[in-house]
Amino acid sequence: MLEFDWDERKRFINKEKHGIDFYFACRVFWGETLQKKVWKNGEERKIAIGKIGDDVIVVVFVERENTIRLISARPASQDERKFYQQRYPRNRKRDLGN
Structure with missing residues (x-):
């Protein structure tokens, strides 16, 4: 089972800047995502593009x-x-684990 965490300050800033709460963004991993590895500040990060309801979002x-x-x-x-x-x-039908 996947677990999620984040910095609360970044969560607040992200919600103000982009209108997306991290609690909502976690749901992107319930469905199909396109993922790409990137490097920033010497750290491997991933970018996921996925759908939540009718919204397509990008999560780093x-x-x-x-x-x-x-x-x-x-x-x-x-x-x-x-x-x-x-x-x-x-x-295309997707299995969301229901």
Whole structure:
């Protein structure tokens, strides 16, 4: 089972800046995501693009053992939404663990 954590100060800043709470952003990992590794400040990070309801969001995170530490979350850009929807068309059924 995945566990999530984050810095509370960053959570507040992210919610103010992008309108997305980290509690909400965690749900992106319940479905299909596109992920890419990136390096910043000597640390390996990952970017996930996924869908929550009708919203496509981008989450930057770090994996530490069984924990996902959220760094930021924002609405996907138009290009990111298009890329995600080409990979996972709307009519495709997904298993969300229900």
